Amino acid sequence: MNQTFKKAGYLFAAVSFPALLWAQQPTKNLSLNEAIELGLGHSKKLMLSDAAIEQAEASLTEAKDAKLPDLKVSGAYLYLAQPHLNIKLDLGGNSDSDDGSSSDDGSSSSSEMPKVHQAVYGMVSASLPLYAGGKINNSIKSAEYITKATKLDAENDKEGVVQNIISAYYNLYKADAQLKLVNENLRTAEQRVRDFSNLEANGIIARNDLMKAELQQSDMELAVLDAENNRKITNFNFNLLLGLEDSTQIIIDTNAVGTPAQIEGLADLVGMAKSNRFDYLATVERSQAALYNTKVVQGNKLPTVALTGGYMAADIPNALSAYNIVNVGVGVSYDLGALYKNKSKERSAKTQEKILDIRRQQLEDDIQTEIFQAYNDYNHQLKRLDVLQKAIEQAEENYRIVKNKYDNALATATDLFDADVAQLQARINYANAKADAAVAYNKIYETVGVLNKKVHNIHQAQ
Incomplete structure (x- = not known):
């Protein structure tokens, strides 16, 4: 007897421990706007x-x-x-003999060379561009447009991240709704088994009907397990996001899923997209950057002018000292080779403009297609809601x-269980x-480029 109780205790612990562990996990109440803020802050x-x-x-x-x-x-x-030098110079215009005669005062005509063992020098040079064929200013303009385009790319990425968060949030909503409905059906199935057991014990229904009720209960238990597993996986993925x-x-x-809202007309949505779609605006900025890049390449054929200046000092002990050597001037450079080498570069730059x-x-065209698909998908979902209701x-x-028929012996237990399953499936489909x-509603505004703005405005209104 004690052994039986031990086995029962082990079985209860094995079944209840996972549920207890799930119940002890930290919980977090999260609205849709809070989820979006968290997701935006964590997005890689x-x-x-x-x-x-x-x-x-x-x-x-x-x-x-530059x-x-x-x-x-x-x-x-x-x-x-110490160098070995042999210098012969005729500084006085004399034509003395080659054997080195003495001067009138008796001194030697050769002078002793200074002993030089080291030398130090330093230079500072500066150059300020005055004209570079417009390449500097055009490079700055091109970089400015590229920077604007990159910022617009970031905003476009943000639109996609917000839509992914919304989709994940509603996936969790669906998982919760399904789990709730199958749990309700499981409780109904359990109650039906208890009722059928009493009826079968009193000989009112056949044993076969009770077995069918028990089979339906088992099916509902499996459905609950599947729904719980789906909920855990969806929750885990949402945590990562x-x-x-x-x-x-x-x-x-x-209450996140409210009454379906009305949307603008298709033509209005397309018009909104041209002034709000960040990827489209980024493409326009890159086209401008390519235009200025072409001007940079064309500037290679023009001369460059720069203001130059410098300072130099040198010291050779026992020989030479030079300080305050300053120079200021204007330098001009003209790459003649660019006149025939630059054509291919210009052609490449022009081609890049054409590509953009x-x-x-x-x-x-893609924007119009995306808006049309999102617009029709939303209307399709609204019609499905009416049908599923x-x-x-x-x-x-x-x-x-x-x-009622079954209670009056006019329908079989199978008919009753089929009707019950159909009722459950209809509720799940509607949720x-x-x-x-x-x-689908939010997808429309993602394709227009105003999803993040719309969500932010709703959050402020709340």
């Missing part, structure tokens, strides 16, 4: 976008630095070995009729459709 994609902006701004600063003067400092210290601990159990706002213009046109009413009425409609 947006971190990469920020890094790209920093890189573009650094390139812009580098382009502006306007600053170049300043170079150089110097050297040299050790010199938001940067929360893996074990955090997220509790979402069940075609991409812009292609993006315009009627399906719930039909399934509930069908179950009521079949239940999923509500979430899908909410995702």
Whole structure:
């Protein structure tokens, strides 16, 4: 007897421990707007976008630095070995004999060379560009447009991240709704088994009907296990997306799925996209950058003019000292080779302009396609909601009729269970459709480029 109780205790612990462990996990109540804020702050994609902006701004600063003067400092210290020199100079115009006669005062005509063992010199040179064929200013303009485009890319990435968070949030909503409904059906199935057991014990129904009820209960238990597993996986993925601990159990706002909202007309949405789609605006900025880059390349054929200046000092002990050697001037440089080497570079730059213009046109077509698909998908989801609402009413009425027939021995237990399953499936389908409609609604504004702005405005209104 004690052994039986021990086995029962072990079985209870094995079954209850996972549920107890799940119950002890940290929970977090999370509204949709809170989820979006967390997701935006944790997104690796947006971190990469920020890094790209920093890189573009650094390139812009580098382009502006080309306007600053170049300043170079150089110097050297040299050790010199004693040289052997034999210098013969006729400084006085005398034509004395080659054997080296003495001067009138008796001194030797050769002079002793100074002993030089070291030399030191230093130089400072500066150059300020006055004219570079417009390359400096055009490079700055090109870098400015690239920086703007990179920032617009980041905003476009943000739109996609917000939509992903919304989709994940409603996936969790669907998982919760399904788990709730199958749990309710499981409780109904358990109660039915108890009722059928009493009826079968009193000989009112056949043993076969009780077995069918027990089989349906087992099916519901499996459905609950599947729903719980789906909920855990969805919750885990959402934690990763938001940067929360893996074990955090997220509790979402069940009122997040409200009444379907009205949207603007298709033509209005397309018009909004041209002034709000960040990827389209970024393409326009890159086209401008390419235009100025072409001007930079064309500037290679023009001369460059720079203001130059320098300072030099040198000291050779026992021989020479030179200080305050200052020079100021204007330097001109003209690369004649660019007249025939630059043609291919100009052609490449012009081709890049053409490519970006075609991409812009292609993006315009893609935007219209995306908006059309999102617009029609949302309207499709609204129609599905109407149909599924009627399906719930039909399934509930069908179950009521079949239940009444079964109670009067006019329908089989199989008919009753089929009607019950149909009722459950109709409710699950409707809950999923509500979430899908909410995702489709937000998808429209992502394709227009105002999703983040719209969510932010809603958050402020709340």
